[in-house]
Amino acid sequence: MSALDQPPENPSRAAEYVLGVMAPSEVALFEQDMIASQDLRAEVTQWQEHFVSLTNAIAPVQPPAKIYNAISKQLFGAPERWWHGLSFLRTLAGGATAALATLLVIAFLVPAPRPDPTAIVQVAAADDELILRIGYFAGSNEIITHPQGPMAREGRVVELWFIAEGNAPVSLGVLAENTDEVIALPEALRDAVLGGVLAISDEPPGGSPTGAPTGDVLAVGNVTAL
DSSP states (O other), rough: OOOGSOOOOOOOHHHHHHHTOOHHHHHHHHHHHHOOOHHHHHHHHHHHHHHTTTTTOOOOOOOOOOHHHHHHHHHOOSSSSSSTTTHHHHHHHHSSSSGGHHHHHHHSSSOOOOOOEEEEEEOOOOTEEEEEEEETTTTTEEEEEESSOOOOOOTTTEEEEEEEEOOOOOOEEOOOOTOEEEEEOOGGGGGSTTEEEEEEEEEESSSSSSSSSSSSSEEEEEEOOO
């Protein structure tokens, strides 16, 4: 066990401060003490490193989209920058239950928002009604979908497709209603994303049975770099 894994012998107020359980009235006083005391600053750092180390053995697992989307909605609501935080939530949702409380603390102590997207796609219907906003992140080769309202017709679903110039549509999966989703793109599409087209089609429950769009194309949008 390294020195970073060993918590200080006397937790005092530093652990409460790092965990975020200190009373609001005490936080300002504690931070003033930190300014004046190098030892106290070092103790806070030691506790931060200790709590972070508790997650080192947790292997990242990508759960179903509904799980981390639900956590995102409960924790953060609908932030203005809707793509922020979702990378962390994938790890959070896939962690062991015993470490969940610690990870929640770290989520607020050490926020890790996504960078701005490489492209934002406005997927709109023929009447220019915006149906879906999509952010593309070149670094991770992922997209985040952000519905602007109900998309599917009664008894049907909507399926997202990527279309590179001169190629057949590639399904990116059935989209959930009124829920942001993170979708990892196939690596083979990485070089073709910018300049391609994203579209959603009307399909039977479960999605297209043929591997190609079978229903009406409801909306399209061009992927253009910001």
